[in-house]
Amino acid sequence: xxxxxxxxxxxxxxxxxxxxxxxxxxxxxxxxxxxxxxxxxxxxxxxxxxxxxxxxxxxxxxxxxxxxxxxxxxxxxxxxxxxxxxxxxxxxxxxxxxxxxxxxxxxxxxxxxxxxxxxxxxxxxxxxxxxxxxxxxxxxxxxxxxxxxxxxxxxxxxxxxxxxxxxxxxxxxxxxxxxxxxxxxxxxxxxxxxxxxxxxxxxxxxxxxxxxxxxxxxxxxxxxxxxxxxxxxxxxxxxxxxxxxxxxxxxxxxxxxxxxxxxxxxxxxxxxxxxxxxxxxxxxxxxxxxxxxxxxxxxxxxxxxxxxxxxxxxxxxxxxxxxxxxxxxxxxxxxxxxxxxxxxxxxxxxxxxxxxxxxxxxxxxxxxxxxxxxxxxxxxxxxxxxxxxxxxxxxxxxxxxxxxxxxxxxxxxxxxxxxxxxxxxxxxxxxxxxxxxxxxxxxxxxxxxxxxxxxxxxxxxxxxxxxxxxxxxxxxxxxxxxxxxxxxxxxxxx
Numbered sequence: 001x002x003x004x005x006x007x008x009x010x011x012x013x014x015x016x017x018x019x020x021x022x023x024x025x026x027x028x029x030x031x032x033x034x035x036x037x038x039x040x041x042x043x044x045x046x047x048x049x050x051x052x053x054x055x056x057x058x059x060x061x062x063x064x065x066x067x068x069x070x071x072x073x074x075x076x077x078x079x080x081x082x083x084x085x086x087x088x089x090x091x092x093x094x095x096x097x098x099x100x101x102x103x104x105x106x107x108x109x110x111x112x113x114x115x116x117x118x119x120x121x122x123x124x125x126x127x128x129x130x131x132x133x134x135x136x137x138x139x140x141x142x143x144x145x146x147x148x149x150x151x152x153x154x155x156x157x158x159x160x161x162x163x164x165x166x167x168x169x170x171x172x173x174x175x176x177x178x179x180x181x182x183x184x185x186x187x188x189x190x191x192x193x194x195x196x197x198x199x200x201x202x203x204x205x206x207x208x209x210x211x212x213x214x215x216x217x218x219x220x221x222x223x224x225x226x227x228x229x230x231x232x233x234x235x236x237x238x239x240x241x242x243x244x245x246x247x248x249x250x251x252x253x254x255x256x257x258x259x260x261x262x263x264x265x266x267x268x269x270x271x272x273x274x275x276x277x278x279x280x281x282x283x284x285x286x287x288x289x290x291x292x293x294x295x296x297x298x299x300x301x302x303x304x305x306x307x308x309x310x311x312x313x314x315x316x317x318x319x320x321x322x323x324x325x326x327x328x329x330x331x332x333x334x335x336x337x338x339x340x341x342x343x344x345x346x347x348x349x350x351x352x353x354x355x356x357x358x359x360x361x362x363x364x365x366x367x368x369x370x371x372x373x374x375x376x377x378x379x380x381x382x383x384x385x386x387x388x389x390x391x392x393x394x395x396x397x398x399x400x401x402x403x404x405x406x407x408x409x410x411x412x413x414x415x416x417x418x419x420x421x422x423x424x425x426x427x428x429x430x431x432x433x434x435x436x437x438x439x440x441x442x443x444x445x446x447x448x449x450x451x452x453x454x455x456x457x458x459x460x461x462x463x464x465x466x467x468x469x470x471x472x473x474x475x476x477x478x479x480x481x482x483x484x485x486x487x488x489x490x491x492x493x494x
Contacts, residue, residue, distance in 0.1 A: 076228030317343025
């Protein structure tokens with residue numbers, strides 16, 4: 001019996017170390033994101049006074065093409081390197097060589113297509129801009145290799161420092177070129193400078209090598225990365241189908257309201273969820289063959305994302321009637337009902353990306369691929385049907401169809417890791433109950449303020465204060481021990 005004591009102690013120590021890496025990764029990533037985002041916002045506000053809207057329009061039109069190119073050329077190779085723990089250094093070098101070839105190929109294609117795309121979109125400047133941004137895309141494709149190596153080794157502090165470096169270079173060069181009156185070229189060249197600086201820093205940190213890819217050596221990685229790419233393309237298709245339908249049926253003015261509603265309601269999942277989801281691939285890959293541990297991290301992630309994202313997205317929906325006019329002006333009132341609908345949607349949908357990461361960690365990206373293909377068939381049809389009731393109908397299509405699809409992927413994930421669905425429901429129940437109580441409290445205060453003469457800013461502050469106090473109070477009573485445990489893990493990284 002005593003022989004098992006050292007083994008158990010070793011397992012517990014390994015689990016504790018992995019937990020500390022997870023918490024520390026979130027802490028470092030969150031700090032880097034906060035600093036880089038603050039710098040970016042300040043520079044963006046300054047540059048917006050130096051450039052004109054048409055400058056931003058040129059670069060925005062380029063992203064229509066380059067966004068799709070980046071999905072294809074990265075080819076999921078970085079994700080495959082992190083997920084496949086059995087890869088040798090030689091195989092990783094060959095995947096890096098493949099990434100290099102894909103990047104160069106995409107750059108050459110972009111140079112060839114630059115003039116036709118400029119003519120198609122009626123933006124002459126793209127004939128010169130696209131080849132330059134195509135070079136940045138090629139370098140970004142190569143950067144996927146060293147980034148994956150750092151994620152694979154759980155070197156989150158280094159990744160955070162490099163991300164901050166990239167933000168500093170991007171912001172500094174953007175401000176410099178804008179002041180030198182480079183126009184839209186300031187937005188182009190700052191991207192090139194940031195990507196190049198990041199690439200050099202990554203190489204100096206990892207000293208990675210490239211090798212000529214051999215099909216026999218990387219066949220399994222190509223299968224996995226191919227499934228990831230198909231899944232991402234399907235996601236790209238259904239995530240943008242609503243924008244295309246709204247644009248064609250209702251025009252640019254209503255599309256503006258719809259796009260702004262998505263921008264506002266997506267902020268919590270992009271900023272908060274993005275920090276957490278950037279850390280998880282390497283952690284999940286470490287326990288990919290231990291279903292019990294994978295299930296533990298899955299529940300931890302779902303609970304953490306629920307605790308952070310549910311109140312944020314629901315809060316935006318609850319305060320939209322006051323928030324939108326104060327933040328954006330009266331001209332954006334058309335976005336209010338859309339924010340209210342999409343805020344509730346994203347409260348339910350923002351925790352689903354963790355399912356895809358768990359499935360990839362289990363090397364079952366085929367399941368994620370099939371799910372996204374199904375969504376790519378179902379969602380555009382629902383948007384088209386919903387559009388008969390106007391742009392609100394399109395938003396309601398998301399709210400009607402997306403939750404059942406999200407439930408389906410959660411069920412698939414639980415089955416893959418042999419996790420009882422009851423445990424998943426249990427970890428979501430408490431944050432969901434806390435958010436419902438918060439919503440009732442905010443609505444009660446809102447109804448009492450409707451006929452008051454208080455300025456809208458004071459009313460909004462009262463609603464935010466009510467929601468924050470109510471939600472944090474419930475968590476302090478029901479989940480205090482969990483919060484304290486996470487805080488202790490983070491403190492150990494300092």
